[in-house]
Amino acid sequence: MSGQLEQIKVFLAVADAGGFSRAAQTLGLSPSSVTRSVADLESALGVQLFKRTTRKVALTQAGHNYAQRMLPVISEIARIDDGARAFQTDLQGRLRISAPLSFGTHFLAAPIAAFRNSYPGIDLSVNLTDRFVDIMQADYDMALRISGAPSDLSTIWRKIKQVRRSLVASPGYLEDHGTPVDPTHLSTHACLSYTNLAEGEVWELTDPITGATHPIRQTFRFACNNGDLLAQMAAADQGIALLPDFLVADALAAGRLLRVLPEWQTPQIWLTAFYPPYQKLPAAMDRFTACIEAAVTDLRL
Amino acid sequence: MSGQLEQIKVFLAVADAGGFSRAAQTLGLSPSSVTRSVADLESALGVQLFKRTTRKVALTQAGHNYAQRMLPVISEIARIDDGARAFQTDLQGRLRISAPLSFGTHFLAAPIAAFRNSYPGIDLSVNLTDRFVDIMQADYDMALRISGAPSDLSTIWRKIKQVRRSLVASPGYLEDHGTPVDPTHLSTHACLSYTNLAEGEVWELTDPITGATHPIRQTFRFACNNGDLLAQMAAADQGIALLPDFLVADALAAGRLLRVLPEWQTPQIWLTAFYPPYQKLPAAMDRFTACIEAAVTDLRL
């Protein structure tokens, strides 16, 4: 028993058992170990904790005081240890989530409500933003993002599901400007771009038959960092937009928007969950991810 | 750093320094030791305490909670350790003393008062009794006794001073029964015996010239376990008593008692201090003994 805490535990066992041998038996140690532990503790403190002969062992005043004050401390440590263990296994604590704005408003209500019902002990904090945040610095437990291949290597991530996107425009716009039947036509159209501050969007269409990829040079007449507004602009005859299906499903169904070049595949993007660098994900994060995954497979994204 | 307490201290240092290397430098350890300590603690708890890459280190929720709760515990342990150390060096606490009854009433007031003035932080508890108590069982810190060579080996003891004794009788008694001039005469006298319950007293007189020892077979007409009462009985013409000088000094000076066979030496007895089995005596006991010794050398016992 090397550390001080272990020595204290041995000391308390001796005080409780009233003898070194009995304590050794209780602890499953050899009597010599017990002697050494107590002797080392005493010499570290510079105080004798027991008055002892080979026949009687009694606490000194210092020892009595030491035992009385250490006892609650030791059990407090055990309680704190258990509390820490509970973080891994129990569903408790706080979960700070970051998610894309439009995705959040269109999709998150149901799974979050389900999660909260299932695990009322977990406090949820959801931050909707399209900015790519530093998950560590902002102290998120999890960030959902819709993007291509993650470049960030410092965090761990997990693709949840591919998000289908379509080029869409309103019937009115297509009537006025014609419907493109080839990607090259797009350069003459008004394109509506999702743009997150600095980075511009590049549309890249893949021929469904040959598999050839066409990087498109579009002219963006309107750019915005919010998909909902882009969809509304497209519906208002402003041009062609590349938007996730979950944002335009209603408009498509209602005929307010039509798919453009529906055969051509746009670059694949995924709903991806990012986590801080954990060896093993805490249970709460695991469960939340499971909730999202379940909701995603039910509804078609 | 093997023990859990040491691991916790390393963990807190890392949390405080915000990095493993910085913490290692602060603690004077190698970074690898710090890594191992934290890793071992984490695996013992089954919880990750830090979210970490090679560039950033941040507490997990579990770690944050752990640090916050452990911090006061660690400092409490340091405080308790210091408190224990203080027992060895500081003059504080409680001192439970046992002393012979008559010795106590005749002699102890002055040194005790002096001691209390010098060390007001020490609570004194004095138990006057002539019974030989088990110092461990009765939980005394010190027992003063007046006796021959100590037979008890389980305690440590220290002769403080020889206590002179004299055979004394009243002038009236000696007038009636004659003054002994040889120890053999004592067998025809009424002898007053100090007797502590079971054990009878044996008078043994040594010839001051030849050094020959005379075991005396006395007839005890009166026995008592209290020296004061014996002295009063002697003064009341009841016979010859063997009593410590400090008990009969006044009576001798006043002529109420006279020395009998003053040249013959009685068995030597000492004022002796007994202590529980300490390797090193706590400061308070040391000081109290010193007080008694000082008082003893001043006054003639």
Add this chain to the structure above:
DNA sequence: GGACATTATTGCGCTTTCTGCAATAGATAA
């Protein structure tokens, strides 16, 4: 009063663990 039984301590060898150094892998900034 003496032998016995019990208990704490200590010496010793063996095993385990710990430590630091050097090499490696990972992550951020220029």
Add this chain to the structure above:
DNA sequence: TTATCTATTGCAGAAAGCGCAATAATGTCC
């Protein structure tokens, strides 16, 4: 991409842990 800083891991030497056996001390029983 390169350079640099940091956490981690492999390894070998060092230190400490452990139990066993022997010793010493002490209380008890006869």
